[in-house]
Amino acid sequence: MKKLSEKHKKHLVRASEREMDKRIRKNTKRNRLNKSRLGYYVLCSPGVLSLMRRQSRSRLIAFTRSIHKLVNKGKRRIWLDFSDLNEVVADGMIYLHAELSRLSRVVKGLQFRSSPPSNKTVGQVFNQIGFSKVINCKIGVSPECNRKDVSTWLCAYGEKVVGEKCGGILDYYQGRMADSLTRELFRGMTEAMTNSYHHAYIKERGDSLRHIDYYKPWWLFSQEVDGKLSVVLCDLGLGIPGTIPINNPGLMRKLKRFFGKDLTDSVTIKEAIVNSKTRTHKAYRGKGLRQIVETINNSEDGKISILSNKGCYTHTESGETNLTDYPASIGGTIICWQVSLPVESVDVNAFSDDEAVLY
Structure with a gap:
């Protein structure tokens, strides 16, 4: 077997250190998120918010009904995970906006917290219509994601x-x-x-x-x-x-x-x-x-x-x-x-x- 040069050894060591740092940051982020979710009931949103597509409609309505069920059982701390949300259509977005706004207005002591969407355009939509405030979620959107069809x-x-x-x-x-x-x-x-x-x-x-x-x-x-x-x-x-x-x-x-x-x-x-x-x-x-x-x-x-x-x-x-x-x-x-x-x-x-x- 060919002997590794000193330069190659240093390269492998640095690569190993970078991979280890990456795993530590990932685990730290996950642990911080899990810790912040303590005491909350977690619900994951569907990938698409739409009411005219049959499958997406069923999932969106099921999502809102799950929130209602928790509220009706007396649960007042709900964490909404939007990380998998990739597409929003106006009809589905206004429906979810209305449902959660109404719950916040009518139910005393109800607290929403949320994981932001990974999709930057969806995050811009949340900020633009004020939905990020309803779900108590801070979403930073970079200037290059400022799309005209959203703004x-x-x-x-x-x-x-x-x-x-x-x-x-x-x-x-x-x-x-x-x-x-x-x-x-x-x-x-x-x-x-x-x-x-x-x-x-x-x-x-x-x-x-x-x-x-x-x-x-x-x-x-x-x-x-x-x-x-x-x-x-x-x-x-x-x-x-x-x-x-x-x-x-x-x-x-x-x-x-x-x-x-x-x-x-x-x-x-x-x-x-x-x-x-x-x-x-x-x-x-x-x-x-x-x-x-x-x-x-x-x-x-x-x-x-x-x-x-x-x-x-x-x-x-x-x-x-x-x-x-x-x-x-x-x-x-x-x-x-x-x-x-x-x-x-x-x-x-x-x-x-x-x-x-x-x-």
């Missing part, structure tokens, strides 16, 4: 509507939303948010959490970029299929007679849009969803998706409509829509670099 998303949150007319809701919220939403052009969106307050929370949600009469929240993501306005609105009320029997019992009886056992949540959403009726019996209420669909029909490249309980209704500007039903319910309603903005509505300076953090 232009804005997040707003509100608990009640002030004033009779539908425009009043825009004056009472926390966070920020795209400028175009405050214009008359998108009055239908404002009306949909008003419906979230007046219709969605007419009864308890039924998830065993403490019910607060005045707590009727909504969450909204909005983005105005490259001539397009994208909006995602979420409430955690009864859902459209749950409110129809109360708001419009006559319509529900007709649907049951016509569809029988084939009546699904997606069909109920579609019929609710066609047969909009206000519970408050006021002319300017109860047409929000229909107004949004009409806006989509008149817009180039417009699209709307309404997820409510187990159903999903999707409609495009070409008139194409798709209905989908899933096994698990989200226990609420999420409205996602996108339209092209008129030329005069596009503001190329709408977002600056100093707007990376919402609140």
Whole structure:
């Protein structure tokens, strides 16, 4: 066997020392993490946050239900591990944001701590919409990870509507939303948010959490970029299929007679849009969803998706409509829509670099 030179021996020794240092740092980090988790119940998030992909939807809802189960058992220290999370879609992100924000608001003494996502883009999303504060997680994002498709998303949150007319809701919220939403052009969106307050929370949600009469929240993501306005609105009320029997019992009886056992949540959403009726019996209420669909029909490249309980209704500007039903319910309603903005509505300076953090 060939004898090793002194230079080669020193190289092997240094390589061995580097490997040993690496293992020590790794074990130290793991031990520090395990020590910080003491006293917490650990739950691992799914790899994708999405509500329209069947498998991802099932895993996301199972994740939120696991959190609810721990809370209902009296557990108040929960550690959420997001290290394997690699992709977030707006509908899934706002759903998880809403669920955890509501738990933090309603459950006394609840403490969330979290492991940050390994994916830097996902970490930027968490910071951008304020989710990192909800889960009590410090996430450092380097400047090179500052992606435009993330930094232009804005997040707003509100608990009640002030004033009779539908425009009043825009004056009472926390966070920020795209400028175009405050214009008359998108009055239908404002009306949909008003419906979230007046219709969605007419009864308890039924998830065993403490019910607060005045707590009727909504969450909204909005983005105005490259001539397009994208909006995602979420409430955690009864859902459209749950409110129809109360708001419009006559319509529900007709649907049951016509569809029988084939009546699904997606069909109920579609019929609710066609047969909009206000519970408050006021002319300017109860047409929000229909107004949004009409806006989509008149817009180039417009699209709307309404997820409510187990159903999903999707409609495009070409008139194409798709209905989908899933096994698990989200226990609420999420409205996602996108339209092209008129030329005069596009503001190329709408977002600056100093707007990376919402609140």
